[in-house]
Amino acid sequence: KDQYAVYGNPVKHSKSPQIHAAFAEQTGQKLNYRAHKVELERFAEVASQFFSHGGKGLNITAPFKLDAFKFADQLSGRARRAGAVNTLALQEDGSIYGDNTDGVGLVRDIHDNLGWELNGRRILVLGAGGAARGILGPVLKQKPAHVLVANRTVEKAQNLVKLFDAMGDVSGCSYEGLIGTQFDLIINGTSASMTGDLPPLPHHILSNDGCAYDMMYGPKPTPFMRWAAAEAAWAVSDGLGMLVEQAAESFCIWRGVRPDTKPVVELIRQSLS
Numbered sequence: 001k002d003q004y005a006v007y008g009n010p011v012k013h014s015k016s017p018q019i020h021a022a023f024a025e026q027t028g029q030k031l032n033y034r035a036h037k038v039e040l041e042r043f044a045e046v047a048s049q050f051f052s053h054g055g056k057g058l059n060i061t062a063p064f065k066l067d068a069f070k071f072a073d074q075l076s077g078r079a080r081r082a083g084a085v086n087t088l089a090l091q092e093d094g095s096i097y098g099d100n101t102d103g104v105g106l107v108r109d110i111h112d113n114l115g116w117e118l119n120g121r122r123i124l125v126l127g128a129g130g131a132a133r134g135i136l137g138p139v140l141k142q143k144p145a146h147v148l149v150a151n152r153t154v155e156k157a158q159n160l161v162k163l164f165d166a167m168g169d170v171s172g173c174s175y176e177g178l179i180g181t182q183f184d185l186i187i188n189g190t191s192a193s194m195t196g197d198l199p200p201l202p203h204h205i206l207s208n209d210g211c212a213y214d215m216m217y218g219p220k221p222t223p224f225m226r227w228a229a230a231e232a233a234w235a236v237s238d239g240l241g242m243l244v245e246q247a248a249e250s251f252c253i254w255r256g257v258r259p260d261t262k263p264v265v266e267l268i269r270q271s272l273s
């Protein structure tokens, strides 16, 4: 069987093995996929060994997405713009291709699964770290009216948006700078939910039919999702669909077959509680 894995540290709680096993079963593909905890300084060494022993592909999670970016022999345009790689694939000629499927996973979940419009919308992205950078390109490709990136450290937001200047109307600001503005969609790309925190958001920044999406997920709604519900959001979602969609895109890169994500989102949702 062809070998695949997800590399991270920690990686114990990764849902990727379960997701890819479900995809493989559904599409009749014969493969093994496991989670592997890699020592912090050893990414390149362990990944080289994996491919030299016949491994076909890797998913990369925190904190190795930049290491994977450096490791790849070729990069997709979206990986280059994201500055990070979450998918490595062995090529016919033995070289390693690096891609990033996070942003397209988010857009598929928001647009195709949830049916929320991105085109022409006023979008707010919270956070200016790796997660935010990973989604900006694919979001801007949907031609929103504009994208504002808000961050505690405003310089980080301003530096980030410069990288995407040519792709559309995108700017950076502080949380205080949001007062008096309105958005049709707010995407939380901060890591605040992981510690049970909420970015300091002012009231009334969601429009009447405004939606809220947290890239995090868990058995319970995140603080950001609860905030959005209290602000009378039209719809609210966590990021489980994005997780499954980015995995489906990776699966498609490796196997050339696109799995049906809906039953797999339901399967993983059940395993959360």
Ligand code: ATR
Pocket (backbone or CB within 6 Å): 126, 127, 128, 129, 130, 131, 132, 151, 152, 153, 156, 189, 190, 191, 192, 197, 198, 199, 200
């Ligand atoms: P990731 O790769 O997950 O994006 P990161 O690069 O460490 O991780 O970035 C984390 C993001 O979450 C940053 O934008 C950070 O804001 P700062 O750049 O100002 O530090 C944001 N963040 C983390 N905890 C937060 C909190 N409690 N409130 C608001 N923003 C928070």
